Amino acid sequence: MQPGADQLDFAQKMTLEAFADTIIPGERRTPDDRAVAGAAEGGGAVACGAVELMISEEGGLGGMLDSLAAGLDDHAKVYADRTGRLLDDTVPAFVALSFADRTALAAELMAKGHPEQDMWVALAMFSVMAWDTGAHMHTADAIAAGHPGLTAMGYAAPDADGLWRFGDYSYHRVLARRHPHTTASGDPR
Amino acid sequence: MTNTGSTDVLIIGSGFGGAIPAYRLAAGGARVTVLERGPWLTAEDFDHDFKFGSASTRGFEFTMGNGMNVLGGNCVGGGSVVYFAAMPRAPRFTFERQGSLGRRMWPQAITREVLDPWYDMVAESLPITRQDWDDVTFSGGLFAAACDHAGRTANPVPAAIDTNRCTNCNWMMSGCRFDAKRSLLLNYLPAAVRHGAEIRPLHEVQHISRTPDGGYRVHFNTVDEVDYRVVTGSGVIDAKIVIVAAGAAASPVILQRSEETLGAMPAAVGRYFSGNGERLNTAVVDEHRVRDLLGLSRADGKAYEAYQIGKGPVAASWDRLDGDLPEFSRHSLEQLYFPPGFGTILAQVPDATGPTWFGTEKKDLLRRWQSWLTIFIMSEDDNEGVFGPPPETGNADRISQQMLSRGTLSYQPTANTRAGWDRADADVREILERDGLARVMPWSDEVIGAYTVHPLSSCRIGDDGLTSALDDTHELRDHPGIFVTDGSSVPGGLTVNPAFTIAALAERAVPGIVEAATARGVPVRYVDTPPGNAVSSRRPLAIAAR
Numbered sequence A: 001m002q003p004g005a006d007q008l009d010f011a012q013k014m015t016l017e018a019f020a021d022t023i024i025p026g027e028r029r030t031p032d033d034r035a036v037a038g039a040a041e042g043g044g045a046v047a048c049g050a051v052e053l054m055i056s057e058e059g060g061l062g063g064m065l066d067s068l069a070a071g072l073d074d075h076a077k078v079y080a081d082r083t084g085r086l087l088d089d090t091v092p093a094f095v096a097l098s099f100a101d102r103t104a105l106a107a108e109l110m111a112k113g114h115p116e117q118d119m120w121v122a123l124a125m126f127s128v129m130a131w132d133t134g135a136h137m138h139t140a141d142a143i144a145a146g147h148p149g150l151t152a153m154g155y156a157a158p159d160a161d162g163l164w165r166f167g168d169y170s171y172h173r174v175l176a177r178r179h180p181h182t183t184a185s186g187d188p189r
Numbered sequence B: 001m002t003n004t005g006s007t008d009v010l011i012i013g014s015g016f017g018g019a020i021p022a023y024r025l026a027a028g029g030a031r032v033t034v035l036e037r038g039p040w041l042t043a044e045d046f047d048h049d050f051k052f053g054s055a056s057t058r059g060f061e062f063t064m065g066n067g068m069n070v071l072g073g074n075c076v077g078g079g080s081v082v083y084f085a086a087m088p089r090a091p092r093f094t095f096e097r098q099g100s101l102g103r104r105m106w107p108q109a110i111t112r113e114v115l116d117p118w119y120d121m122v123a124e125s126l127p128i129t130r131q132d133w134d135d136v137t138f139s140g141g142l143f144a145a146a147c148d149h150a151g152r153t154a155n156p157v158p159a160a161i162d163t164n165r166c167t168n169c170n171w172m173m174s175g176c177r178f179d180a181k182r183s184l185l186l187n188y189l190p191a192a193v194r195h196g197a198e199i200r201p202l203h204e205v206q207h208i209s210r211t212p213d214g215g216y217r218v219h220f221n222t223v224d225e226v227d228y229r230v231v232t233g234s235g236v237i238d239a240k241i242v243i244v245a246a247g248a249a250a251s252p253v254i255l256q257r258s259e260e261t262l263g264a265m266p267a268a269v270g271r272y273f274s275g276n277g278e279r280l281n282t283a284v285v286d287e288h289r290v291r292d293l294l295g296l297s298r299a300d301g302k303a304y305e306a307y308q309i310g311k312g313p314v315a316a317s318w319d320r321l322d323g324d325l326p327e328f329s330r331h332s333l334e335q336l337y338f339p340p341g342f343g344t345i346l347a348q349v350p351d352a353t354g355p356t357w358f359g360t361e362k363k364d365l366l367r368r369w370q371s372w373l374t375i376f377i378m379s380e381d382d383n384e385g386v387f388g389p390p391p392e393t394g395n396a397d398r399i400s401q402q403m404l405s406r407g408t409l410s411y412q413p414t415a416n417t418r419a420g421w422d423r424a425d426a427d428v429r430e431i432l433e434r435d436g437l438a439r440v441m442p443w444s445d446e447v448i449g450a451y452t453v454h455p456l457s458s459c460r461i462g463d464d465g466l467t468s469a470l471d472d473t474h475e476l477r478d479h480p481g482i483f484v485t486d487g488s489s490v491p492g493g494l495t496v497n498p499a500f501t502i503a504a505l506a507e508r509a510v511p512g513i514v515e516a517a518t519a520r521g522v523p524v525r526y527v528d529t530p531p532g533n534a535v536s537s538r539r540p541l542a543i544a545a546r
Helices: A010-023 A050-055 A062-083 A099-109 A117-132 A139-144 A148-153 B016-027 B092-096 B112-125 B138-149 B188-194 B251-257 B287-294 B360-367 B415-432 B499-519
Strands: B002-012 B032-035 B060-066 B068-073 B198-200 B203-210 B216-223 B231-244 B278-285 B315-317 B332-336 B372-378 B385-387 B396-398 B403-411 B438-442 B450-452 B482-484
Touching (some): A010 A050, A010 A062, A010 A099, A050 A062, A062 A099, A099 A117, A117 B360, A139 A148, B016 B032, B016 B188, B032 B203, B092 B112, B138 B287, B138 B315, B138 B372, B203 B251, B231 B499, B251 B385, B278 B450, B372 B415
Parallel strands (some): B002 B231, B032 B198, B060 B403, B068 B450
Antiparallel strands (some): B315 B332, B332 B372
């Protein structure tokens, strides 16, 4: 079902990482990290497994990732020409853009009315989901492994059996007057 | 593989619109077959897990459209398995709505008073219980206290939840692991099976044709249990009566595709779709002000920081459910939990200097996630949704193995709808931004357009054949013996959660369906006894240490 999912080359992967990092930015993995721009503290979408989620068989994007990566680089070249940016040709064009330029280009691609908006929004959705759900992993495992997104959100850990239960859940107080027209069954009139 | 069969009543879909007639007709003596396109999941399957392939994607369908995106159930039990179980009755004035028609949208035969006995029947069967302040979670309590601070009222929302079993885990959108949420898996569906109904999961109905004896033939594909894109077989079942209850995002598509074999459909099939006027706002609260302004604190010393804890929406503002206000200016506001993923992507950064929904500032907003409060607006939209020509199979082209698909629904909100949303957004700000309690932003509608978890009206009841596909018995005009009983039959947005009203309408439709079945030679009588209770779980599970 997923031709190409396992055929992403290093450059294509860098481009997709750079896009994911534009959506939920993170700190560089190594000092010479080019894909991750280092625009925010803590792990971003890339550290949370954005590319793993994009290529997952379940997600259904795998077969189009090579053309999405190529599309991003093509748009980056056009953007650079238009804005007079010189691109370092040792890395893919989108990766060569500064974080601010990646952000501006991503905003253009995902703006209402852009003919390819759907495609780039879908890629952004996977990037966000990697960060705040870690959907390529079991959630309990992700939390135990210190998943940067779930950890940063303060997402509480489950009980030992992998299920969540909150015994303390209510202020247990009357907090407002009920609407005067509330019926005996507790419904609006 | 092709298989064939016959039955008295064939029901397409097993949500409220399908499960209720399935039970009552089976109990009354009819042979009933239910075809459900999704899997049959029970408590053990409802894992607490965001991983693709878990219950959070197996039981759901997110159908992207042009300007409207629909999130709905895709499993036995339909919406009842993935819903938040908030069950308020629709206020009186909604039944008098005119929309842009210039006359009443609902059939003259139906008012709140007429529907109340049917509501009562559903309330007893699920059951639905009135909630009290002890049941109200931190997030609901925070919203109620903010309403009070703003001089407004707030109500605990009636819910189909057994609070003795509920762990407040907030995973209910993936089904309830603890059988605390009173889904149809616990009442109508097991009762239907007990009375001989056959429920066949992973059967996706494609179209309906006629049989020579005046009955109907329902054509289906079977789909793979993991990759719903894979068709594993096909078949047909003949029936004397067909009940279409595939949900408002699918029922009209099945009927559209059936035009080739059944003949012309009423003009209102696939038109007048309503998203129930839905819209979300996300607030980020100032924890100090929660304590100082509202006087709230938890046992562990925190003021709030409890977005994750709870059982969906438990508190609502009904101040604008006022029949004296003009149409398109009435709405309810409900505190809501939406899990990460779907529940975060469209949330916008207040006072952003860059992009509002992604980037560095969005990451900062997400870091404060436990201080979020999401407010759900249900307002009066203008029934402006229209379905395009049906796709090759199903109701949409599937993108992912599960959950994600692209359909043909187009929705361009009118000035009426937009004005209603603007008024509701302002109302949320008036309550939550007062005295610096929170900063609030509506979810972006620039990214994917509008969205709804309560699709309605795409095949609606009414008195006028031009603007309603069904008469007031839910029978499809010009196609006797086909009934539509799901959310698509509701004439318009209800300003509250619609599941209870959909269920009450389905109950009300059953005596008429019994009459039609009898006329077609089916030995069936109307049975009004409640379905009784069951469990979906195959083994008991510890509920809570509280």
